[in-house]
Amino acid sequence: MNSPGTTSTRGAILGLAPIAAVVAVLAFALNSSGYVVTVIGFAAIYGIFVTGLNFFMGYTGQASFGQNAFAALGGYGTAILCANHNWDPVAAFLVSMVFSGVVAAIIGYPTLKLRGHYLAMATFALGLITYEISIEWSGLTAGYMGISGIPPMGIAGFELATEKQQLVLLAMLLLLGIWISTRLRNSRFGRALRAIAGSEPAAQALGVDVARYKLIAFVIAAMYASAAGSLFAHFVGFISPEVFGAAMVIQSFTMLFLGGIGTTWGPALGALVVAMLPELLRSLKELQDVVYCVILVSILIFAPKGIFVLLGQITTALTSRRKPRQPAPADPAASRAMRAAD
């Protein structure tokens, strides 16, 4: 079948490379000024958000325009419980996550019967409704004023007082999130999700309970979103409805597609690129937005499956040049970048 020696060594190197990259980015951030720490912290939070969204949109090939709703649930859950009721941050974090998961299951059960554009519309409405609630239910959310005084993340009275400490935690949680995503992707469950993305009737005909798995993927995505929302609240110390508005949806889609939808590391990579690019381009002043857009469009044209897949292809090209050519498998990362071809 395949040559186990070379494949597993290469696999191990390819598997460790992204972790090394995270550590390198973290080290860079820890040796930088506070502003860089903030930007990379946001990248890590978004990384968690889109890694979750990738379960639903990447692996399963569905569309959700309303995942910001669950980030709002997590953010407000943490803010209300910690700032107003003095809860322990970890407890608030977990309770918000479970709550988001339950809400996702209740909403997803009828909604996920919709497909394609209809599902996109329904989920978009979900985001809008949550946004309206966060404004109007001012007794709970303080409306446009938002909630401030949210303590930093901490465990049992021990606070991660500095941003750099929090950044280390964010990086660890991001790695944990990606690890779970990688493990699940290559499991029976993950194969079922990717079968749904490939063709729903074919998946059904093979015995996959399509409705159930879509719902599970939706719930997982919601729980990741909630975690990201909670972490944001702790990291910034303040939240308002705008934080979880529709801009978040657009931002997260850019990250997903740029990094590599359906891949394990792509979404987080996309989050880093999208968070860093505007900062790197800041010196261009008024040309900044134009150059930013040109770069985004160029990446999508020249690496339509995302940067992560492109990196995988480059690595494969470099390693196979040194060895005699064999009927090499298409790059595993590339073959993973599945789009719904229904």
Add this chain to the structure above:
Amino acid sequence: MNASEKLFEARALSAFYGRVHALKPTTVWVGEGEFVTVLGPNGAGKSTMLRAMTRLTPATGRVYFRGRDITGLATHERAREGVIMVQEGRGLFGQMSVRENLILGAYTMTGSDTAEQRLESVFALFPRLKERYEQVAASLSGGEQQMLAIGRALMARPKLLMLDEPSLGLAPRVASEILETLGRLNGEGLGILLVEQKAPQALKLAKRVYVLSLGAVVAELPAAEIKSHHELSRYYLH
């Protein structure tokens, strides 16, 4: 043949596409270990019939598996019972490798060792799939894709294998190779329901034949008799 020897039976199965009555109440059955071929021209309702049997298309009527009423079961639950369909156009996961497609075929089977054993027996039937193991399914030739689709269906240890025009678009030699394999599988006791437009070879393998036209069964006869049936043999044997 009494009911207990029937592997699969669809009674008064009927399906609509919008306002078109694509399948008029139809009763079709397959015996244990039997090879049944369904013939009919394009648009006769053959695919609709298979889709209705697996409930990929909503239908009325009742469906029995080994005498048990499985009408209430969803598509994936029928697959778990062992009713597996190879869809027209093969329904492969084009961006996944041959290996991943095959492993997904064993989705209903729990325990990885059984999947490994099944893989070996599929490779014994279709050695070419072993050569293409890590290749993406979309890059296979038409014949190889059909082999993969059948191989994937076999991974689930089907009790009834339903195939929707497996020889469509294949070179005659490849098509006959695939039909030969189906004959061999049937020889091992697998029940087969094969849908084809026109297939002298499929008739040689079959024990019984249904002829579908305009969404209804117009003839049911032992395959051996089709030769003596002047009009049918003119349509389907030449």
